[in-house]
Structure formats: C-alpha cells, structure tokens
Amino acid sequence: MLEPKTILTVDDSRTMRDLLGNALREAGYSVVQAGDGQEALGALDSIKPDLIITDINMPRMGGFNFIDQVRRNPRHRATPILVLTTESAPELKERARKSGATGWIVKPFDPARLLDAIRKVGV
Secondary structure, three states, X not given: OOOOOEEEEEXXXXXXXXXXXXXXXXXXXXXXXXXXXXXXXXXXXXXXXXXXXXXXXXXXOOHHHHHHHHHHOHHHOOOOEEEEEOXXXXXXXXXXXXXXXXXXXXXXOOHHHHHHHHHHOOO
C-alpha cells in the first residue's frame, strides 16, 4: 500500500487547523500542522511535504515571508503552496504568486473545493 501524501498546514487559528486537519485526514492525507511561518520552517527541517497550505496573516512570520523562505530552499522549491486566507484583494493574490504560491483559496473553505484544488496541483 502506498504511503499517504503529506500536507503541511500553517495557520495561527487552532479552529482552522482542526478543520483543515480533519478534512485532509478524511481524504486520506497525512497532516503536519504549524501555528505560524516560523514554526512551519522548523517543521520543514524534518519533513518534505507533498503540499503546503498556508494562511497569510499570522504572528511572528506571516505567509508571504514564509513562502519566500520556502522558495529559497532548493529542497522545497518545487513543493506546491496553496494560500488559504480571508483576504481576496487582487494585489495580494499577485504578491502571493510572485512569492511562489501555486494557488489561492478564500476562507471559509468548502472541503470539496479544497480537495479539488489539491488534486489540481497534483497531490
């Protein structure tokens, strides 16, 4: 049997991490969670996720800085990154794209649409 694909979720909201974790585990994914970009970078030292899902507005290290840091690491340069946020402004989406984000999903998320977006990036 194949190992489940691993998804790293990064969000400062415990409720959002729980919702994401439950939806992803029910779909058969292995989930690693972090409360902000700084914690997530630490997790990336020991795991190589198949996908990263990150919020933008977080304490210590927000999503844009986190994405920039991930893309500087050759080990994670090609890892798909989906932004999951309450923000929907076109300039923020453009900034995320320029940082290296693969896609953008607005909260609150529908689990079926989230899973569809994950499949679209090949995970």
